[in-house]
Amino acid sequence: MAKSKNMKSSLTPFDFLNSFTVSPRNSLLFSPKKNPRSPKQCSSPNLSLLFLFLLVIFAFFGVSIIGFVPISRNPFQCSSSILTSPFPSSSSSSLSYEIYNSPMFLTSLSRAMLEEEDTPRLSHSAMVPLPAHVISGNNMTEEKREFWRQPDGAGYRPCLEFDIKYRRSSAKISKEKRRYLVVVASGGLNQQRNQIVDAVVIARILEAALVIPILQVNLIWGDESEFSDIFDAQHFKRTLQADVRVVSSLPSTHLIPRQSIETKIPHDVSPLWIRSRFCKQLNEEGVLVLKGLDSKLSKNLPSDLQKLRCKVAFHALRFAAPIQAIGNKLARRMWIEGPYIAIHLRLERDVWVRTGCLTGLGSKFDKIIADDREFRPEFLTGRLNMSYDQRRFAGLCPLNAEEVSRLLKALGAPSNGRVYIAGGKPFGGDIALRPLMKDFPNLMTKDMLARDGELLQFINRSSSLAAIDYIISLSSDVFMPSHGGNMGRAMQGHRAYIGHRKYIKPNKRAMLPYFEEDESMSEMEFGRMMRHIHRDSLGQPQLRNNNRGRDVIAYPVPECMCNR
Structure with missing residues (x-):
């Protein structure tokens, strides 16, 4: 499928959308009006065909009851089995690495369940990192041992158990051939990942087939990569x-000369909003972009x-084989x-421009960023009326290399510990990394x-390079982002x-005031305070409960993990 570099809401961005006519089959099967008694259904069969299909539906229903039997003896039991890492582990210590997966991953029902050789087992499809290292040795301080110690996990393990109603409806939705959803994903790798996740969910809500998402050319990095x-x-x-039925491209029956692109979507939309807004259009036109x-x-x-x-x-968003191969190879070397x-x-330069923050590298570098921001004011995101100091103490600025170094040392990271730097090339080059390299000389990049x-x-494939960073970071014993963002949330x-690999989320609002007290606080007291501030992120997993702003992708407990 071709990709567009210049997309406007009034024009199609796709070369494949160039001869669109509504399929005669769709005209027969669909009525422009929805059934008022079934507001949640996107399908609106023409009454003239209703009786024609009734016999077929009842006959198929009888076969479905027999064919689509839940694969578990008890579909509501959240049981678990152990999937160990394919890489050797040092010992059976509490720090050794095990992954727990539920056999109830195989819960969705469709005709594909009858073709076992073509059905991926979810218990084996998750990206598996290298095992965490076992830390031992009497010459290590308690702070350093604590730094490497992995969280307990509170017994939570992956548990994707779908409801019986969801599984029954899957038989129909997974065969959909009349309505198609096309999604254009923008931004960097992890921003695109989020949009692809939501695209699948929206396709499921609309009971539509999903066309492999189109990745818009990245305006900042110029990456022209496609999904595959x-x-x-x-x-x-x-x-x-x-x-959801996923197809590589739209069928010829659904191509029309011009297709409008829906861009006016408010924030925090519900399944009900999606159905009420898009079902009629999808039923009439057969395609929604x-x-x-x-x-x-x-x-x-x-x-x-x-x-x-x-x-x-x-599970589904596994990286392409060439990326996976080099990512695994570099992760092993690390x-x-x-x-x-x-x-x-x-x-990166664009991060300083977008956040409205100072680089900490001096006036020469700060002037370059200020000029960029003045030339492209639309790049500055949110809270335009705040000063730099207000932004910084509100936690809106990235930690620079010196601040990262101070935090790591305070949390007990050993100076001889190996540090992998993920991300693009820092603005200022080696000068920007100098404080971190001074305190942690074993610093590596891809x-x-x-x-x-x-x-x-x-080369010139920023998303692929970000994917390599993702693979190496996933296998690390400890991960920490210097600034909130899609990569940090995905990794969390x-x-x-x-x-339950250790993840440190810097609490910038709480910790930065202590960074200003250089002489009034001893190193020991500073370290104690940093460990106290970050005690929650260093311990048991945080639940998404009672926090509507938390994304299940960052907080999979308890919706996607259980401890029974």
Whole structure:
């Protein structure tokens, strides 16, 4: 499928949308009016055909009852089985690595269940990192041992158990061939991932087939990658075949000359809003094109749709084979030397422009950012009336390398510990990294880990490079983002889902005032205070309960994980 570099809401962005006519079959099967007694259904069969289909439906229903039997003896039991890492572990210590997966992953029902060889097992489809290292040795302080110690996890393990009603409706939805949803995803890798997750959920809500999402050309990095360049498209289709029908392109029966693109989607939309807004159009035209989905779908959905989000994020969105291969190779090179910390260091030029913050590198560099911001004021995101100091103490600025270094030392990170830096090239180059390199000399990047030519195929492919960072970061013993964002949230949830790997979320609002007290606080007291401030993120998993703003992808407990 072709990609557009210039997309406007009044024009189609796709080369494949160039000869569209409504299918005669769709005209027969659909009436423009919805059945008022069934507001949640997108399908509106023409009454003239209703009796024609009744016999077929009843006959198929009888076969369905027999064919689509839940694969578990007790479909409501959240049982678990252990899936160990494919990589060797050092010992059976409490720090050794195990992943717990529920056999109830195989819960959605469809005709594909009869073709076992083509159905991926969810218990084996999650991206599995290298095992956490076992930390031992009497020469290590208690603070350093505590730094490497993995969270307890409180017994929570992956548990995607779909309701029986969801599974029964899957038989029909997974065969949909009349209504199609096309989604245009924008932004960087993890922003695109979020939109793809929501695209699958919206397709399920509308009972429509999903066309493999189109990735809009990134305006900042100029990345022209398509879906199959970054993700394993066949794995994506197979993993979701019991939930939503996924196709590579629109069928010829659904192509029309001009197709409007829906971009005016408010924030926090519910399934009811989606049905009431798009069902009629989808039934009449057979195709719906959505753009600008980023963070628009409500974070609070029915339980089965929350589970579907986790299924897409942690199972279906597996990286393409070339990315997975080089990512695993570099992760092993990092891992083999011992435990390591991965930091998503947000020091890129565009980050400083968008956040309205100072770089900490001096007036020369700050002037460059100020000029960029003045030239492109639309890049500055949110809270325009705040000063730099107000932004910083509100936690809206990325931590610079010096602040990251101080926090790591205060939390007990050993100076000889290995540190992996994920993210784009920092503004200011080596000067920006100098404070961190001084305190943690064993600092590595993917370019330093790679050997001659190994990354050549990914030049000018920022999403692929970000995917490599993701793979290496997932295998780290400790992960910390320097600034909130899609990568940090994705890593937080993914690390919880695959075994509760330690994730440090800097509490910038609480900790930055202490950074200003250079001489009034001893190092010991500063460290004690930092560990106290971050005690929640260093301990047991945080639940999404009672916090409507939390995304299940970042907080998979308890919707996607259970402790029974």
